[in-house]
Amino acid sequence: MDTETNQEPKDLDKMAEQFAKMRQEMAALSATERKTFMEKAASFASSMASRGITNKKCSTETKQLRQISCHGDGANIMPCGNRKESQVFQGSFYCGGCGCGDKQGTQLTDITVNGKENYGKLDYPKVWCPLNMPGFQPYKKNEDDALETRNPRKKDIEDKFGVQYIEQHSRSGEE
Numbered sequence: 058m059d060t061e062t063n064q065e066p067k068d069l070d071k072m073a074e075q076f077a078k079m080r081q082e083m084a085a086l087s088a089t090e091r092k093t094f095m096e097k098a099a100s101f102a103s104s105m106a107s108r109g110i111t112n113k114k115c116s117t118e119t120k121q122l123r124q125i126s127c128h129g130d131g132a133n134i135m136p137c138g139n140r141k142e143s144q145v146f147q148g149s150f151y152c153g154g155c156g157c158g159d160k161q162g163t164q165l166t167d168i169t170v171n172g173k174e175n176y177g178k179l180d181y182p183k184v185w186c187p188l189n190m191p192g193f194q195p196y197k198k199n200e201d202d203a204l205e206t207r208n209p210r211k212k213d214i215e216d217k218f219g220v221q222y223i224e225q226h227s228r229s230g231e232e
């Protein structure tokens with residue numbers, strides 16, 4: 058490990074590999090597909106920048122909101138329909154809606170990999186959710202969503218925590 062940055066060289070290699078793969082994938086796309094891909098790439102780059110070289114993480118309040126957004130609260134709030142069971146990491150889930158796939162860095166569950174606490178999607182100071190759910194950047198209030206895309210789960214989370222609290226802990230996640 059690099060003691061100055063607290064960053065494993067292997068992590069940096071993995072990031073470089075991901076960027077190289079994205080470049081290759083983009084070369085094979087149509088113009089429309091390329092636009093969507095570019096948006097995803099921009100979102101990925103923004104998340105990586107927020108993480109920085111010291112593996113910064115979001116606050117515990119932000120992470121709690123994200124966990125409930127993805128996994129539900131185990132009581133009245135159901136898990137998100139986009140949540141998919143990982144085929145690679147037993148007992149873990151990933152987001153099937155954002156297009157990031159089932160990878161170590163995209164797991165929504167806190168897991169240990171090779172004896173090390175994993176840095177997953179919900180740890181990034183800034184990270185995107187295709188439904189703009191509480192805790193993610195940007196969070197969009199249920200009442201501001203288009204009627205056809207309104208989400209009862211988002212309303213349940215807003216009722217539980219209050220919109221003001223959610224906005225405070227969804228601003229950038231970089232508290």
Ligand code: SF4
Binds near residue numbers: 138139185186187190
């Ligand atoms: S769509 Fe959002 S809330 Fe649902 S699993 Fe993906 S990141 Fe989580």
